[in-house]
Amino acid sequence: MARQQQEISGETVAEAAATAGSGFVDDTRDCEARENAHRERGTARPITVVGNPVLHKECRQVTSFDDELASLIDDMFASQRAAEGVGLAANQIGVDLKVFVYDCVDDEGVRHVGAVCNPVLDELPAANRSLDDSNEGCLSVPGAYEALARPDYAVVRGQDAEGKPIAVEGTGYFARCLQHETDHLYGYLYIDRLSKRERKNALRQMAEGTPRYETVPNE
Numbered sequence: 001m002a003r004q005q006q007e008i009s010g011e012t013v014a015e016a017a018a019t020a021g022s023g024f025v026d027d028t029r030d031c032e033a034r035e036n037a038h039r040e041r042g043t044a045r046p047i048t049v050v051g052n053p054v055l056h057k058e059c060r061q062v063t064s065f066d067d068e069l070a071s072l073i074d075d076m077f078a079s080q081r082a083a084e085g086v087g088l089a090a091n092q093i094g095v096d097l098k099v100f101v102y103d104c105v106d107d108e109g110v111r112h113v114g115a116v117c118n119p120v121l122d123e124l125p126a127a128n129r130s131l132d133d134s135n136e137g138c139l140s141v142p143g144a145y146e147a148l149a150r151p152d153y154a155v156v157r158g159q160d161a162e163g164k165p166i167a168v169e170g171t172g173y174f175a176r177c178l179q180h181e182t183d184h185l186y187g188y189l190y191i192d193r194l195s196k197r198e199r200k201n202a203l204r205q206m207a208e209g210t211p212r213y214e215t216v217p218n219e
């Protein structure tokens with residue numbers, strides 16, 4: 001997901017977070033050191049953009065939690081940093097595998113760094129759901145931002161790089177990130193959730209700009 005352009009507007013409600021209980025991975029410790037280590041081992045790769053087939057279909061499950069996966073995750077952190085993103089899915093560097101990385105702050109300004117394989121979002125009861133209609137952007141739709149209402153709390157379950165089951169919870173902007181990145185791995189971009197007019201507007205913003213990072217040209 002692209003770095004936010006505007007401040008979050010409207011209220012965010014973290015009550016659900018407070019009552020969700022424990023069992024979530026602590027992805028807030030040693031963020032600086034962990035993110036550094038990943039991207040120093042990795043190599044930044046160019047980013048795929050809307051229209052590239054790899055972005056528009058469900059990715060394959062991760063089944064081998066091996067060195068190859070670890071090195072993919074390193075490359076994803078390097079690519080995320082090079083493109084100044086706060087989240088990146090594997091198909092955004094052309095890899096058809098269900099894994100995403102993130103380096104994102106929540107609604108209290110706390111930084112979260114991690115990787116999730118085979119993510120599945122928890123269904124939240126509609127009654128507990130509070131929508132946040134902040135702007136959203138995507139490294140695969142460079143230069144475009146559109147407001148998109150999403151729940152301001154999210155829980156994603158999956159596996160870490162070693163295959164251990166994990167759950168990650170997010171509030172505010174980080175909740176948006178978890179939903180955005182999981183969507184990617186099922187073949188959806190945030191512009192697929194916009195109205196026709198908003199989608200067109202996003203694509204026009206993209207066409208009018210020049211990405212500040214390397215992209216994969218579409219055929």
Ligand SMILES: [Zn+2]
Nearest residue numbers: 001138139140
């Ligand atoms: Zn994206």
